[in-house]
Amino acid sequence: xxxxEIKPVAKLGFGVDELWRYRxxxxxxxxxxxxxxxxxxxxxxxxAVMQPILxxxxxxxxxxxxxxxxxDSIPYPIFVFTGLxxxxxxxxxxxxxxxxxxxxxxxxxxxYFPRLIIPLSSVMVTLFDFLMAxxxxxxxxxxxxxxxxVFEVTGALILALLITALTTFGLGTFLxxxxxxxxxxxxxxxxxxxVLLFVSxxxxxxxxxxxxxxxxxxxxxxLSGAITLLRSAISDVPxxxxxxxxxxxxxxxxxxxxxxxxxxxxxxxADIV
Amino acid sequence: MFKIHHNAGGYLSLRERxxxxxxLGKNNDEDFWxxxxxxxxxxxxxxxxxxxxxxxxxxxxxKILSKITPPTKGKIITRGRMASLLEVGTGFHxxxxxxxxxxxxxxxxxxxxxxxxxxFDEIVDFSGVEKFLDTPLKHYSSGMQLRLAFSVAAFxxxxxxxxxxxxxxxxxxxxxxxxDKIETVTKSGRTILFVSHNMAAIxxxxxxxxxxxxxxxxxxxxVAHGIDxxxxxxxxxxxxxxxxxxxxxxxxxxxxxxxxxxRLIRDGKPNYLFFPxxxxxxEFDFAGMAPDAEVGFRMVIKDSYFQSMVNxxxxxxxxxxxxxxxxxxxxxxxxxxxxxxxxxxxxxxxQFGDEAKYKDTIENALSFKLEPKDVFGTGKFLNPKxxxxxxxxxxxxxx
Numbered sequence: 171x172x173x174x175e176i177k178p179v180a181k182l183g184f185g186v187d188e189l190w191r192y193r194x195x196x197x198x199x200x201x202x203x204x205x206x207x208x209x210x211x212x213x214x215x216x217x218a219v220m221q222p223i224l225x226x227x228x229x230x231x232x233x234x235x236x237x238x239x240x241x242d243s244i245p246y247p248i249f250v251f252t253g254l255x256x257x258x259x260x261x262x263x264x265x266x267x268x269x270x271x272x273x274x275x276x277x278x279x280x281x282y283f284p285r286l287i288i289p290l291s292s293v294m295v296t297l298f299d300f301l302m303a304x305x306x307x308x309x310x311x312x313x314x315x316x317x318x319x320v321f322e323v324t325g326a327l328i329l330a331l332l333i334t335a336l337t338t339f340g341l342g343t344f345l346x347x348x349x350x351x352x353x354x355x356x357x358x359x360x361x362x363x364x365v366l367l368f369v370s371x372x373x374x375x376x377x378x379x380x381x382x383x384x385x386x387x388x389x390x391x392x393l394s395g396a397i398t399l400l401r402s403a404i405s406d407v408p409x410x411x412x413x414x415x416x417x418x419x420x421x422x423x424x425x426x427x428x429x430x431x432x433x434x435x436x437x438x439x440a441d442i443v
Numbered sequence: 444m445f446k447i448h449h450n451a452g453g454y455l456s457l458r459e460r461x462x463x464x465x466x467l468g469k470n471n472d473e474d475f476w477x478x479x480x481x482x483x484x485x486x487x488x489x490x491x492x493x494x495x496x497x498x499x500x501x502x503x504x505x506k507i508l509s510k511i512t513p514p515t516k517g518k519i520i521t522r523g524r525m526a527s528l529l530e531v532g533t534g535f536h537x538x539x540x541x542x543x544x545x546x547x548x549x550x551x552x553x554x555x556x557x558x559x560x561x562x563f564d565e566i567v568d569f570s571g572v573e574k575f576l577d578t579p580l581k582h583y584s585s586g587m588q589l590r591l592a593f594s595v596a597a598f599x600x601x602x603x604x605x606x607x608x609x610x611x612x613x614x615x616x617x618x619x620x621x622x623d624k625i626e627t628v629t630k631s632g633r634t635i636l637f638v639s640h641n642m643a644a645i646x647x648x649x650x651x652x653x654x655x656x657x658x659x660x661x662x663x664x665x666v667a668h669g670i671d672x673x674x675x676x677x678x679x680x681x682x683x684x685x686x687x688x689x690x691x692x693x694x695x696x697x698x699x700x701x702x703x704x705x706r707l708i709r710d711g712k713p714n715y716l717f718f719p720x721x722x723x724x725x726e727f728d729f730a731g732m733a734p735d736a737e738v739g740f741r742m743v744i745k746d747s748y749f750q751s752m753v754n755x756x757x758x759x760x761x762x763x764x765x766x767x768x769x770x771x772x773x774x775x776x777x778x779x780x781x782x783x784x785x786x787x788x789x790x791x792x793x794q795f796g797d798e799a800k801y802k803d804t805i806e807n808a809l810s811f812k813l814e815p816k817d818v819f820g821t822g823k824f825l826n827p828k829x830x831x832x833x834x835x836x837x838x839x840x841x842x
Contacts, residue, residue, distance in 0.1 A: 174525070176510055177518035198550040202536065202543070209538040209579075280533045281551050282510035440511045 184429060188284050195283055199291040204298050218302035222258055226251045233373045242375045244405050245314050252404065253372035253397045255303055256334045260370075260393055261363050263296040263335075267342025268349050268359050275443040285436040286429070289343045293335065300331070311404065318404050326403035329418075330396035336421040337392040340428030347432045350443050371397050376410070389416035392424070477503035478658045487523075487602075490635035492645040492666070494673045495655035496693040501638050504655070505529060508605050508636065523602030523634070526553050530607070532592025537581035541572055541591055544580055548595045562598045569620070570594035590617055597624045603634045608641070622647070640694070640806070642670055643749035674788070674810065685713030687809050689793075694806040700731030701795050701803045707811055715811045719784040720833045725776040725791075725809070732770040732797055740764060740774050741794035744783060749790065752783050752832060756794075766797075784833040788812055 189196070208214045226247055233239040234246030241249035267289040271278065274288050304327075311318065349355040367373075370393040379385050388394045395417020402409035478500040485491050495501045506512040508519060509527035534551045535544050545566055549559040559566075567573045570591045572583070580588060606625075622644065629635055629648050639645055645652065645666060652669025654662040662672040685707040689695060695702075706713045708724040717723055725742070732738060744753040757764050766772045774795075783789060791809040796802030819837075 174521045175518055176507065176514065176521070178514055178516060194556055195550050198547050198556075202539065202547045205543065206536055206538050277534045277551065279511065280529045281527070283551070437513045440506070 185284055185286065185433060189286060192283050192287060196287045196291060199287055200294040200298075203291050203295045207295060215302065218299040219306050221299075222251065222254050222303045223306060225254055225258075229254075229373055239374050240378065242377055242401060242405055242407055244316075244401065248310055248314055248316065248404065249375070249401065250373060251307055251310060252401050253370070255300065255307060256330060256393055256396045256400065257367065257370060257372045258303065259296050259300050259331075259334050260338050261367070262299065263293045263338035264342050264345070264363060265359065266292040266295065267338065268345035268355065270342075271346045271350055271439060272353075272356075272443065278443055279440050285439060286343065286432065289346050289432070290339065293339045293342060296338070297335065316404055323403045326399050326409075329414075330400045333392045333396040333399075333414075333418050333421045336425040340421070340423075340425035342428070343432040344424075344428035347435045347439075350439055351435070366391065366393075370394060375401070376413070377407075385410070385413060386416055389413040390420050392417040392421040395421075476658055478507070478655075481655070481658070481660055483653060483660065483663055485634055485636060487634050488632045489651065490629045490637060490649045492649040492652045492669070493636060493638045493655060494640070494642075494645065494652060494669065495661075498657075499655040500658040501655055502607070503658075505605060505607055505636075505638055521603060524553070524600075525603040525605065526599045526601035527605035528552070528596050528599070528607065529605075531596050532588060535580055535588065535592060538579055540579055541576045541583070544591065545595055548592070549598075552596065552599055553601065554599065558600065566594045566598050569597060569624075571617075586617075593617075593621055597621070597628075601633075603636075604628070605636045607638045642807075645670065646748060671788070674790070674807065685709075685715040685811075689805060689808055692805050692808060694808075695803060697803045700729075702727055702729050702793060702805065702808075704728045705793070705809055707809060716814050717781055717811055719813050720780055720782075720835070723778040723781040727774040727776065727793070727795075728771070729766070729774065729795060730769075730771040732766045732772075734766065734768050734770050736766045736770060736797045738764045738766055738772070738774075738795065738797050740776075741792075742776060743792040743794075745790045745792065746783065746785060747788050747790075752789075780833065780835065782833045782835075783813065784831050785813065 208217060211217060213220065229250045230247045234241065234250065239246070244252075270288045270292040271285065278285065278288075345355055345359060349359075369388070370391055371388070372393075376385060376388065376394060376398050379388060389412075395414040399409050399414050401407070481500075481504065493501050493504065503512070505527070506529075507514050508525075509529060511529075532544075532548060534548050536547070539547065545563065546556075546559055549566075550556070554562075567576060570587075570593075572587050572591050575583060575587065580591075583591070625644075626648060635649075637645070637649055649666055651664060652662070652666050652673075653660060654669050654673050662669050687705045687707075689702045689705055705728070706726045707715060707717075708726060709717060709722075727740070729738065739757060741756040742753070743751050745751050764772075764774060788810050789812070790807045791811075793805045793808045794803070795805075
């Protein structure tokens with residue numbers, strides 16, 4: 171017999187034990203979001219692969235060929251795809267996570283479950299897209315005949331993914347909670363993401379930034395660390411570990427801050443959404 | 444079992460605080476207690492109905508019980524797995540197939556994947572949509588969607604169920620199926636908290652009633668008294684017996700137009716006491732219709748078990764009703780013989796609208812009582828405990 175007490179909210183925490191109890195719902199939520207995402211599209215899951223390829227082709231043409239942006243001795247398509255791999259997790263994850271609570275308002279008003287499941291599952295959907303894109307990435311690496319150390323790349327991938335996912339999820343939950351109170355964020359977020367693309371080393375290498383301070387400032391955006399790490403794994407340039415460390419710490423801070431803010435306001439979602 | 448101590452939802456102040464932020468810190472907070480000082484318990488196996496007018500705090504109470512909104516003060520203790528059904532078909536997605544929606548909706552309601560798989564055939568069977576199981580939901584008719592939604596909810600297996608008016612969905616056949624299913628659920632020893640306006644269902648399904656009014660408990664006890672109490676709150680004729688102000692009636696949806704006042708008339712004056720088999724007259728003022736509009740009127744007389752005894756429209760009688768130049772008028776309804784006989788209170792539902800389409804329905808708009816009468820002229824009153832139709836002239840003999 172489960173005994174449960176419903177009372178005014180007081181404690182602040184991550185609610186991990188509760189999330190664990192609802193793990194099946196989390197699974198179904200992610201499953202549903204992935205299914206719904208590509209329903210009624212002609213190409214279906216192929217979109218997850220086509221999107222980064224199209225972007226890669228565009229960027230390679232404009233920035234690589236026409237503008238001659240340096241690429242740390244990596245072929246520019248691979249160089250930019252490496253950046254896009256992480257960037258797409260961040261941009262689409264942040265967009266969908268920040269709108270996720272509003273989009274699920276009708277469910278929130280009718281049924282209780284840990285609300286964290288909603289932004290969490292929308293980030294999971296972008297991780298699914300990432301896996302699709304990753305397969306293309308591996309094919310590209312082979313096509314361009316890039317010699318890599320499998321362990322090095324795997325390790326770098328895992329760490330970069332972790333940094334990107336924590337950042338996306340942390341900022342996503344934070345914005346999701348803010349978005350409910352102030353719908354203004356709905357309009358601010360797309361512009362911010364566009365600006366962030368140019369502040370992240372997606373189309374250009376970190377090496378074009380010469381001042382150490384500017385570099386570390388860039389690392390506050392954890393994507394910088396993640397992308398630099400991954401690029402150094404497929405080239406001869408060793409990673410700037412200071413930068414990676416700053417990025418990793420920032421990612422952790424964003425994650426904890428975002429989730430705590432979300433948890434502190436989630437109980438009133440149903441009333442103000 | 445629930446134990447509720449002084450629980451409350453003062454959340455409106457938060458919303459105001461937020462809008463106050465936009466107004467540059469202008470502070471106009473006002474606390475509103477949607478539910479206050481409500482304490483009650485539900486014993487295992489009991490099915491309790493919560494009734495009250497709109498705005499009485501029922502929905503807030505349900506939201507607190509379902510954990511959707513936290514209480515400001517007080518606490519609730521539940522023992523056992525609790526599921527709440529504030530709506531059927533929550534989370535249904537039009538792009539997903541029936542099968543996929545069953546799984547997602549079931550999971551939202553707190554069912555485990557194994558449970559859904561085990562009951563899947565029963566759910567599909569009950570809903571009657573097996574042919575369309577792999578069709579996206581958007582191609583379903585609304586009736587089919589509702590049936591599927593109810594079917595998932597019907598197979599919830601929790602010890603405590605909180606149900607908001609989700610009853611009686613779909614066509615007549617399916618409604619009966621739903622009510623039967625809910626009846627078996629209530630008889631299966633589970634604890635149920637049930638919010639509904641359907642008094643007939645409450646009488647059939649519940650063992651006790653909690654009447655809420657303005658966020659406080661007005662009555663807590665047996666069903667018959669509870670319903671009487673609720674009726675006395677919702678259709679009280681404060682000024683004059685037999686005169687009913689319909690403009691602010693809780694079940695009236697369109698407040699501006701349609702019926703505004705009703706009077707039951709006996710011997711030329713408003714009254715609420717009538718004789719079985721005697722004359723019956725009602726006057727119904729309406730306003731806010733189009734000039735010279737043709738209007739339609741339906742009256743349903745129900746006994747205290749909410750069984751309908753009379754159900755008649757002007758169209759049934761082949762009569763046309765028309766509003767005057769300013770879109771107003773009075774419908775006068777007369778019966779020579781009031782065809783009901785029995786004890787207690789009778790309730791009247793009204794429907795009214797234009798162009799033969801009933802725009803507004805007012806449930807339990809009026810009520811009246813019967814006085815005992817020597818209907819057959821034998822010098823004796825009939826047993827008033829029997830609710831029945833008035834039979835008119837009857838002969839029984841042996842030939």
